[in-house]
Amino acid sequence: MTQMDVKIEAGTTDLAGLVRSYAADPSGDALRELGRRADEVSVGAFGDGDPAAELEAQRFLYEVYAHRILPPWSPHWRNYTHPAIVDAHRRVGDAWLSRDRAGYGAGLEIPTTPEAFGRWATEVCQTHASGVTHPLFDFLAERATFAQLRDFLGQETPFDIHFGDLVALLLPGIHGGQKIELAGNFWDEMGNGQLAGTHRQLRLDMMERVGIPAEDYLSNVDGYWLEELRMANMYFQTSSDRSLAPQSIGMLQATELVVPGRLERQIEGWRRVGLTEGDMHYLLEHVTVDVEHAEGWLNHVIAPLAATRPDLLPEVAIGILRRLDCALAVCDRAMHDIA
Ligand SMILES: [Fe+2]
Ligand SMILES: [Fe+2]
Structure with missing residues (x-):
């Protein structure tokens, strides 16, 4: 079971x-x-x-x-x-x-110029233990069975399935270049206007292909790990309260920076157990778009904020750190429960 x-x-x-x-x-x-x-x-x-x-x-x-x-x-x-x-x-x-x-x-020290903060954020994300170097990703790529890959994908549903809505929650009241970047990210979530290409639909298609019930994230929530609910809640919390928007911006930056490498290993695993490229359109899509999103987010959302309101950068940094540590807890739990 x-x-x-x-x-x-x-x-x-x-x-x-x-x-x-x-x-x-x-x-x-x-x-x-x-x-x-x-x-x-x-x-x-x-x-x-x-x-x-x-x-x-x-x-x-x-x-x-x-x-x-x-x-x-x-x-x-x-x-x-x-x-x-x-x-x-x-x-x-x-x-x-x-x-x-x-x-x-406590004791958080971060650079306060746009360029230096961007370098700090990128380095913190790329060197964090929740990244692709976590043993979970070797396991998923090289040894996991179909059922184990499915269980991990299933566990990630509460956050992933809401991603487009979480970006949407961040849109109101932000304008100028930041709005354009947010809207571009949201439009990618919306499949650039094609229903079949919306990221939610792509995920639902992959879930159906591998046998994950589509409605579990609403009607069978007690099957999710504490760590995955914490992850979803963290994004809901920071994107539905405007005073926490700086944290939300940090969390989304971290997501876009760390996701592509981790996904590549899962794609290797799924390919090894027989999925076709078409079956994993959802994963393949994010390997490409998230690299662009990460750069756009850093240059067009975080850099302008750093230039005008460096006093908010500690909150952005807390968002990044909360998110990364939450992802690490998920990886550790997955290794413990799935592998
Ligand atoms: Fe997406
Ligand atoms: Fe993205």
């Missing part, structure tokens, strides 16, 4: 269970318990470093983010607009953010 097959029945007493039971029956008393439990879980997860509490926190954060982004006509939509839910969700997210800001911000 794979991770994705395991269905852990979440009790209605955990945060995600409470919020789901509220969506099913708003007249019940789930909301009264929600606020109290949110604070308790926040302390356990982000104060005491308890992995079980963090899993509960990340499942709750994801449950609300992933459903709140849907329109009411989606069959998966759940009404999570109640102020008590918004408030509990915000408090859990804030506890996580303060812990990470304190951790990454």
Whole structure:
């Protein structure tokens, strides 16, 4: 049985269970318990470093983010607009953010000119342990079975499937050259106007080809690793709150810089177990476009910010570092659980 097959029945007493039971029956008393439990879980997860509490926190954060982004006509939509839910969700997210800001911000020294910051960001991303030198990528390229490659691709769904929407969330209120770069990246996500070429559709096609259920990221969330939910939530958190846009910009920079090399190894693996180039259009597409995105993002989004608001660069750097360490935790978990 794979991770994705395991269905852990979440009790209605955990945060995600409470919020789901509220969506099913708003007249019940789930909301009264929600606020109290949110604070308790926040302390356990982000104060005491308890992995079980963090899993509960990340499942709750994801449950609300992933459903709140849907329109009411989606069959998966759940009404999570109640102020008590918004408030509990915000408090859990804030506890996580303060812990990470304190951790990454302490002693952080970064260059403050556009060129030097760009060099710093590129070097930090290229030398990070989550990159292509992580043993996971040799494993995926050289030894993983079809099922193991599939399990890894399946686990990456909660973040990957939302990527276009996460870029879209960053668009409002940003103008000039930065808008053009964001819009160009978004337009690539949109298949340059061709539905069949949208990155979401390409991913769904590949998922269907290898046997990953398309709706698991909304209806079977308890099969995802803590580390993958953390990754998706990190992007949701920073791209849906404008005050965190600098972190979001840093995270997206890191994504575009590190993804191509890691994908090349997965492509080798998939080819070895029999997939054709057409079957992995999704992966092949990102090897090329993300190299351009990384350069464009650095020169047209981060450099202008560095030139006008160097005081925001520590936040950009925290975004980069949070994202890289999150990716490393995913790699370690994958090696432990899949390999
Ligand atoms: Fe994409
Ligand atoms: Fe990209």
